[in-house]
Amino acid sequence: MLRSANEAFAHVFTFDSTSPLGSTAAAPVLRVSQIISALSYALDLTEGQPMGHSVRACIIGMRIAGQIRLPIQDQADLYYSLLLKDAGCSSNASRLFHILSADEIRAKGDVKTTDWTRVGWESLQYAISHVATGAPFLKRIRTLLSVAATQQRDSCELVKIRCERGSSVARRMGFAENVALGIFSLDEHWNGGGYPDGLRGKQIPLFSRIMNLSQTLEVFWANRGPQAAIDVACRRSGRWFDPDLVKAVESLHQAGTLFADLGTEKVLHDVVGLEPEDRQMLLTEGMLDGICMAFAEVIDAKSPFTYRHSTGVANAAIAIGQELDLNPQTITFLRRAALLHDIGKLSVSNSILEKPGKLTEGEFSVVKKHPYFTFEILRRIPGFEELSEIAASHHEKLDGSGYFRGYGAEQLSLPARILVVADIYDALAARRPYRDAMPIEKVFGIMQSEGAHKLDARCLEALISAHRQEDSSGLTALASAVSNPVISKPKEILV
Numbered sequence: 001m002l003r004s005a006n007e008a009f010a011h012v013f014t015f016d017s018t019s020p021l022g023s024t025a026a027a028p029v030l031r032v033s034q035i036i037s038a039l040s041y042a043l044d045l046t047e048g049q050p051m052g053h054s055v056r057a058c059i060i061g062m063r064i065a066g067q068i069r070l071p072i073q074d075q076a077d078l079y080y081s082l083l084l085k086d087a088g089c090s091s092n093a094s095r096l097f098h099i100l101s102a103d104e105i106r107a108k109g110d111v112k113t114t115d116w117t118r119v120g121w122e123s124l125q126y127a128i129s130h131v132a133t134g135a136p137f138l139k140r141i142r143t144l145l146s147v148a149a150t151q152q153r154d155s156c157e158l159v160k161i162r163c164e165r166g167s168s169v170a171r172r173m174g175f176a177e178n179v180a181l182g183i184f185s186l187d188e189h190w191n192g193g194g195y196p197d198g199l200r201g202k203q204i205p206l207f208s209r210i211m212n213l214s215q216t217l218e219v220f221w222a223n224r225g226p227q228a229a230i231d232v233a234c235r236r237s238g239r240w241f242d243p244d245l246v247k248a249v250e251s252l253h254q255a256g257t258l259f260a261d262l263g264t265e266k267v268l269h270d271v272v273g274l275e276p277e278d279r280q281m282l283l284t285e286g287m288l289d290g291i292c293m294a295f296a297e298v299i300d301a302k303s304p305f306t307y308r309h310s311t312g313v314a315n316a317a318i319a320i321g322q323e324l325d326l327n328p329q330t331i332t333f334l335r336r337a338a339l340l341h342d343i344g345k346l347s348v349s350n351s352i353l354e355k356p357g358k359l360t361e362g363e364f365s366v367v368k369k370h371p372y373f374t375f376e377i378l379r380r381i382p383g384f385e386e387l388s389e390i391a392a393s394h395h396e397k398l399d400g401s402g403y404f405r406g407y408g409a410e411q412l413s414l415p416a417r418i419l420v421v422a423d424i425y426d427a428l429a430a431r432r433p434y435r436d437a438m439p440i441e442k443v444f445g446i447m448q449s450e451g452a453h454k455l456d457a458r459c460l461e462a463l464i465s466a467h468r469q470e471d472s473s474g475l476t477a478l479a480s481a482v483s484n485p486v487i488s489k490p491k492e493i494l495v
């Protein structure tokens with residue numbers, strides 16, 4: 001049952017004067033739509049789309065829903081399906097990278113303007129420019145032939161991974177089954193040529209039909225302009241898209257409302273206003289925890305190398321915070337910052353994240369930008385001003401040698417220092433697909449010697465002390481609590 005947002009947020013954003021965050025800001029009233037719409041910018045990055053794609057597709061989809069007079073309850077569900085349509089996008093990134101042997105984010109971005117269902121020059125050109133792009137000629141040809149031979153099976157598998165994960169993220173967040181089913185069938189086509197089930201016509205959920213049309217309109221509108229967007233909708237009517245919906249789109253376009261104001265800065269503000277008024281969902285503390293956990297899973301699903309990293313960092317940050325006797329509000333804050341700290345990593349291609357050798361200077365500069373994207377995404381959430389700062393500082397060092405801003409000791413607050421230590425700890429200590437977990441004494445040895453001028457000694461000592469407590473229950477117990485995906489009882493984690 002939903003409590004008022006004021007009541008819920010009193011625990012989250014109102015800190016007493018002794019809080020290390022030093023904030024006395026009044027608790028804001030937030031809606032779920034404000035969080036989800038801002039976080040959808042991270043999904044856009046993984047899909048190779050400009051930030052704001054999902055929000056603009058949502059606006060277009062809601063305009064179509066109004067035109068076909070979709071009942072209000074359905075509009076409310078459609079609204080969240082549109083914002084979360086790409087929630088499964090990170091789960092197939094690694095697989096796609098291994099199939100293509102190339103930058104999968106660029107491939108994902110460009111496939112949206114390609115009619116890959118027709119064998120011809122367009123799909124051939126797409127394959128040539130996205131398969132094994134940096135490989136020697138012969139290896140490239142071999143990879144191209146192998147991609148061509150398994151294209152249908154691979155496409156189906158990739159879409160299936162994405163839809164299953166996307167719909168499970170929506171269920172995990174507590175949205176209606178309609179929302180999950182809409183996301184699951186996003187890539188089905190009206191003529192049965194889509195994936196994963198080859199559904200046809202009205203077998204495809206209406207939400208999915210609206211979403212597929214809306215996202216295509218947005219991509220063509222953004223890349224080639226409004227007329228090109230309408231043209232592609234008409235050209236694919238009856239093949240990809242429901243012809244009745246394409247007619248609704250043409251009417252909206254003739255009335256001048258389909259793409260109105262999509263190019264302005266205020267789309268994020270506008271999209272929040274589109275949630276049907278009497279169905280608006282106010283955010284509770286439990287829901288916020290569920291959303292943070294769901295997005296942590298999206299982040300960690302990007303690569304097997306970072307499997308469970310976000311929850312691991314959250315566990316370590318909580319352990320340090322408790323050892324330092326921080327108040328429960330600050331520990332809640334730390335947990336959420338930790339779960340979301342690497343959200344900007346969704347902008348980094350798996351061809352870099354999973355590169356076996358040393359990164360080039362150019363590749364490393366891409367990696368160094370990920371905390372910047374963390375900041376850019378989280379700062380858009382009202383009330384997350386401090387959280388975005390702390391989360392985006394997780395690669396900074398006390399001696400100023402970190403990134404992305406080169407902050408030094410004077411700019412790093414206690415929560416930021418805790419996050420820096422927790423992040424390094426998890427990176428060293430966690431088991432990875434390519435190596436076993438490093439012995440804990442070795443991890444702490446590295447952190448103490450190499451991090452002497454870089455890491456906060458008090459935070460590091462707190463982590464070591466938490467770890468050494470009786471039967472190491474400090475981190476282990478927290479690990480099982482925070483890794484539990486059911487976050488509907490956040491207080492149980494805090495106490």
Ligand SMILES: [Fe+2]
Nearest residue numbers: 342370394395
């Ligand atoms: Fe990071």
Ligand SMILES: [Fe+2]
Nearest residue numbers: 309341342423
């Ligand atoms: Fe990290």
